[in-house]
Structure formats: C-alpha cells, structure tokens
Amino acid sequence: MKQVAEKRPFDILNNALNTNVLVKLKGDVEVRGVLSSFDVHMNIVIENGEELKGGELKRKLGTVLLRGDTIVFVSPSAP
Amino acid sequence: MKQVAEKRPFDILNNALNTNVLVKLKGDVEVRGVLSSFDVHMNIVIENGEELKGGELKRKLGTVLLRGDTIVFVSPSAP
Amino acid sequence: MKQVAEKRPFDILNNALNTNVLVKLKGDVEVRGVLSSFDVHMNIVIENGEELKGGELKRKLGTVLLRGDTIVFVSPSAP
Amino acid sequence: MKQVAEKRPFDILNNALNTNVLVKLKGDVEVRGVLSSFDVHMNIVIENGEELKGGELKRKLGTVLLRGDTIVFVSPSAP
Amino acid sequence: MKQVAEKRPFDILNNALNTNVLVKLKGDVEVRGVLSSFDVHMNIVIENGEELKGGELKRKLGTVLLRGDTIVFVSPSAP
Amino acid sequence: MKQVAEKRPFDILNNALNTNVLVKLKGDVEVRGVLSSFDVHMNIVIENGEELKGGELKRKLGTVLLRGDTIVFVSPSAP
Amino acid sequence: MKQVAEKRPFDILNNALNTNVLVKLKGDVEVRGVLSSFDVHMNIVIENGEELKGGELKRKLGTVLLRGDTIVFVSPSAP
Numbered sequence: 001m002k003q004v005a006e007k008r009p010f011d012i013l014n015n016a017l018n019t020n021v022l023v024k025l026k027g028d029v030e031v032r033g034v035l036s037s038f039d040v041h042m043n044i045v046i047e048n049g050e051e052l053k054g055g056e057l058k059r060k061l062g063t064v065l066l067r068g069d070t071i072v073f074v075s076p077s078a079p
Numbered sequence: 080m081k082q083v084a085e086k087r088p089f090d091i092l093n094n095a096l097n098t099n100v101l102v103k104l105k106g107d108v109e110v111r112g113v114l115s116s117f118d119v120h121m122n123i124v125i126e127n128g129e130e131l132k133g134g135e136l137k138r139k140l141g142t143v144l145l146r147g148d149t150i151v152f153v154s155p156s157a158p
Numbered sequence: 159m160k161q162v163a164e165k166r167p168f169d170i171l172n173n174a175l176n177t178n179v180l181v182k183l184k185g186d187v188e189v190r191g192v193l194s195s196f197d198v199h200m201n202i203v204i205e206n207g208e209e210l211k212g213g214e215l216k217r218k219l220g221t222v223l224l225r226g227d228t229i230v231f232v233s234p235s236a237p
Numbered sequence: 238m239k240q241v242a243e244k245r246p247f248d249i250l251n252n253a254l255n256t257n258v259l260v261k262l263k264g265d266v267e268v269r270g271v272l273s274s275f276d277v278h279m280n281i282v283i284e285n286g287e288e289l290k291g292g293e294l295k296r297k298l299g300t301v302l303l304r305g306d307t308i309v310f311v312s313p314s315a316p
Numbered sequence: 317m318k319q320v321a322e323k324r325p326f327d328i329l330n331n332a333l334n335t336n337v338l339v340k341l342k343g344d345v346e347v348r349g350v351l352s353s354f355d356v357h358m359n360i361v362i363e364n365g366e367e368l369k370g371g372e373l374k375r376k377l378g379t380v381l382l383r384g385d386t387i388v389f390v391s392p393s394a395p
Numbered sequence: 396m397k398q399v400a401e402k403r404p405f406d407i408l409n410n411a412l413n414t415n416v417l418v419k420l421k422g423d424v425e426v427r428g429v430l431s432s433f434d435v436h437m438n439i440v441i442e443n444g445e446e447l448k449g450g451e452l453k454r455k456l457g458t459v460l461l462r463g464d465t466i467v468f469v470s471p472s473a474p
Numbered sequence: 475m476k477q478v479a480e481k482r483p484f485d486i487l488n489n490a491l492n493t494n495v496l497v498k499l500k501g502d503v504e505v506r507g508v509l510s511s512f513d514v515h516m517n518i519v520i521e522n523g524e525e526l527k528g529g530e531l532k533r534k535l536g537t538v539l540l541r542g543d544t545i546v547f548v549s550p551s552a553p
Binding site: 104106108110 | 186
C-alpha cells in the first residue's frame with residue numbers, strides 16, 4: 001500500500017463535519033447544507049439541506065441522507 | 080476507522096421510522112410516504128406511498144419496496 | 159446492526175407471494191402479475207405477467223423472470 | 238433466509254431448458270430462441286437466436302451467449 | 317447448485333476459439349473477428365477485429381481486448 | 396500476477412501529489428487543481444479546484460473530494 | 475477453470491507495453507498513446523496521450539491514468 005498518500009481523502013469529510021458543504025450528485029442535482037455524518041460508503045447526511053438544479057434553489061430538504069454511490073463530488077469550500 | 084463520524088447516516092432512517100419521508104430515485108421519480116422498514120442495502124419499504132413525477136402526484140402506490148441501489152436520497156423532513 | 163429495523167423490507171415480498179404486484183423496472187418498463195418466487199438478489203418470478211409501457215398494456219408475457227438489479231420498486235398494492 | 242420463498246426464480250430457467258424463450262436486454266434489444274444453458278450469473282446461451290428491435294426481426298444470430306448483467310427479463314412463455 | 321444446467325454458457329466461447337465471432341457492446345458498437353482468448357470476467361481478445369457501427373464497417377482494429385463488462389452478447393455464428 | 400507490469404498505474408498519482416492535475420469525470424465534467432490525496436478506490440482530493448464544463452471555467456470549488464467511481468481519467472500533465 | 479483458454483486476454487496488454495495503443499472509453503471518448511503500465515483492474519497509464527472525439531484530436535494529454543471501469547476496448551494495432 002506504499003502508493004497511498006498519507007493524507008487520506010476522507011479526512012476532508014471529517015474536517016468538514018458541522019460545516020457547509022456542496023455535494024454534486026449524478027444527474028445534475030446538487031445539495032448544499034451542513035455535513036452531519038458520513039460512513040465508509042460515502043453515504044452522507046446533510047442538515048438544512050437545499051436541493052439545487054442548474055445552480056438555482058429547487059427546494060428545501062431539511063435533513064437528507066445522500067446515498068454514496070450517487071455522489072460525484074463533495075466540496076467543503078465551494079461558494 | 081477513525082475517519083468515520085460517531086453519528087451514522089443510517090441513524091436518520093432509524094429515527095424516521097413510521098414518519099413521512101421523501102425518497103428521490105434515479106430517473107426523476109420520487110416516492111413519498113411513511114417509512115416502514117429498511118435494511119443495510121438501503122432497501123426501503125414505504126406505506127401509503129405516492130409516486131411523484133416532476134413534483135406532481137402520478138399515482139398512489141400503497142405499500143412499496145424501493146430497491147436501495149436506485150435511491151438518490153431520503154429526506155425525512157422535506158415538505 | 160442496531161440501526162436496522164425489526165421489520166425487514168423483504169417481508170413484503172414474502173407476504174405478497176401468490177398475489178398481484180406491480181414491478182417498475184429501469185428504463186420506464188413495468189410488469190404486473192402474480193408474484194411467484196423471489197431470491198435474496200430480488201430476482202423475481204411473475205406469473206400471468208403483463209408488460210406495461212407508459213401505463214398501457216404492451217404485451218402479455220405469461221411467466222417471466224425479472225432480474226433483481228433492473229428493479230426500481232415492487233408494489234403489492236398498486237392499483 | 239426465512240424470507241426466501243421455497244420456489245426459486247432460477248427454477249423457471251431450469252424448466253425452460255431446450256424450449257423457446259424471449260430475453261429482454263438493456264437498451265431496447267430482445268433476443269428470442271431456444272434456451273440452451275445458463276449459469277448463476279444469469280449468463281445465458283440461446284440457440285437459433287433472433288435479435289429483435291422494436292418487436293421486429295433485426296437479424297438471425299444462431300448461437301449467442303447473452304451476458305447476465307445486461308438482461309432485464311427472461312420469459313419462457315411470451316408469444 | 318442443482319438449478320445450473322450441465323452445459324455451461326462459457327462452453328460456447330471455448331468452442332469458438334480461433335473462429336469468427338460477433339460481439340455486441342453497450343452503446344451500439346459491435347466488433348467482429350477471430351476469438352483468440354477470454355477469461356472468467358468475459359474479457360475477450362479478438363484478432364483481425366473490425367469495429368462496426370449501425371452494421372457498417374467503421375474501421376479495422378486488428379488485435380483488440382474487449383472489456384467483459386461492456387459486452388452485451390457474443391455470437392459465434394452470426395452472419 | 397506475471398501479467399502485471401512492474402510500473403503500476405497508481406504510481407503516477409503518487410508522483411503527481413502536490414502538483415496540478417486534470418480530472419475528467421463521467422458526464423462531461425472536469426476538475427482541475429492540485430492533487431492533495433488519493434486512496435485505493437481512486438477517491439481523490441483536489442485543492443484549489445476549478446470545475447470546467449466544455450473546457451470553460453464553470454466555478455471555483457476550492458477543496459473538493461472526487462469519488463473514484465465517477466472518474467474517467469486523471470492527467471498530471473494536461474495543459 | 476477448464477473453460478478458460480490458455481492464452482489470456484491480459485497477455486496482449488503485456489505484449490503492448492511501450493508501444494502505441496488506442497483505448498476506447500465509455501461516452502465516445504478515445505485516448506491514443508504509448509502504454510506505460512496497467513493493473514488487474516485494467517487501470518492503464520498512457521504516455522504522450524491524445525484525447526480523440528469523433529476520431530479527431532481534441533487535445534494532448536501527455537501522461538494520463540485511465541480508470542479501468544470506463545474502458546470499452548484496448549487495441550494495440552489500430553491505425
């Protein structure tokens with residue numbers, strides 16, 4: 001496992017707990033809100049979530065569980 | 080497994096048992112109804128389910144088993 | 159496994175054996191008929207099956223084995 | 238495994254050996270012919286196979302090995 | 317494993333070694349040529365391969381390794 | 396494992412740590428930025444990330460975790 | 475494993491190391507260049523890579539890591 005960097009990708013999820021993140025899902029849907037929990041499959045819970053479509057607010061979701069295998073990326077610092 | 084938060088994503092399914100949830104599926108289909116059961120694959124049973132398309136009621140499904148790998152998100156608090 | 163509810167999603171398949179079910183498949187195809195058997199992969203056999211497209215009868219299939227990973231949902235009580 | 242019915246889905250493949258079946262594949266392709274063999278992955282060999290597109294004969298395939306994970310359904314009794 | 321037929325699907329690949337086959341891939345691409353080798357994942361090597369699109373020769377590929385999970389079907393006897 | 400070359404594909408990720416890379420994702424999205432970490436699933440963290448669509452800057456993402464199974468390619472030397 | 479031919483598909487990757495190959499990816503993208511390394515998942519590194527779209531050069535990629543599960547075929551002898 002020498003080829004694996006010492007910093008690990010999931011560290012950024014751990015560091016982003018309780019802060020705002022932007023999650024891009026397959027099929028041009030995005031969810032923005034506070035990262036509340038995640039697991040090793042990248043299943044993610046967002047609090048105060050908002051569903052975005054084409055960058056526009058589509059609706060407020062409140063608490064939402066995002067299934068890991070539909071996630072394209074998670075950004076803790078996107079505007 | 081240090082990188083995994085102590086709150087776990089499936090907790091929100093457990094907390095939402097017997098309450099209304101909104102489930103978004105791949106392919107622009109949504110199902111709304113009472114969460115009755117789920118398993119580790121995120122297979123979910125909804126009671127009094129309604130199938131929505133484009134936000135409109137398409138038909139009443141009653142009891143429905145949703146296959147986990149078609150789920151995009153589950154929201155216990157969406158309007 | 160504390161987070162898994164005591165009722166299990168596959169229970170509704172077991173309860174629906176020998177009754178009418180509606181199965182939605184990926185790609186906007188639906189099959190309606192009598193649930194005859196299923197396995198842990200959600201492979202399902204329907205007897206007296208009818209293939210529906212856009213809600214209309216496309217053709218009668220008789221006995222049909224539906225592959226689990228193409229299933230979106232199974233509803234024992236859809237109209 | 239109490240939730241699994243005693244009849245098993247693959248039984249209908251076993252019973253259909255050496256008879257005509259209709260196989261629907263992902264992407265609106267169908268193959269019709271005599272079921273010659275299958276395995277646990279639902280890989281299937283059809284003899285005297287015909288490829289159908291939109292219900293019309295597209296070409297004769299003779300012997301053809303269908304990969305299991307492209308199968309939507311198999312019907313031994315479709316017209 | 318009682319439900320598995322004694323003839324096995326991969327037998328037809330074994331029997332087709334060094335003969336012409338037609339391979340249909342996902343996304344409406346086909347490759348025709350001499351079956352040179354295969355493995356348990358259905359990865360396949362074709363010699364003197366030709367890529368077809370809509371039934372027409374698109375280009376000559378010579379030797380080509382086809383990834384198993386993109387294969388829809390393999391026919392040793394298609395015209 | 397004789398067929399595996401001594402140079403390994405993940406070596407180029409290791410060599411590219413802390414340098415600019417271009418990542419092409421499924422669905423015609425690209426992300427450009429500094430490779431910060433990766434794991435064996437090819438989950439990748441990019442710092443100072445920019446999301447590109449059709450070659451044009453769509454927005455600045457800052458830190459972003461890209462899920463491995465949405466990646467098409469990673470190029471450390473693309474312009 | 476009697477059904478597996480003695481020549482193995484990955485042999486052609488091994489034989490093609492340090493020579494030009496054409497790699498077709500899902501989504502109508504192709505990459506051409508020198509095969510530098512590969513692994514058992516068919517992850518592949520190409521040196522002096524060129525991205526092609528519709529047969530035309532889209533851009534030069536230099537070194538590029540192609541994720542195995544996006545590969546349709548690899549041809550060491552395509553023109």
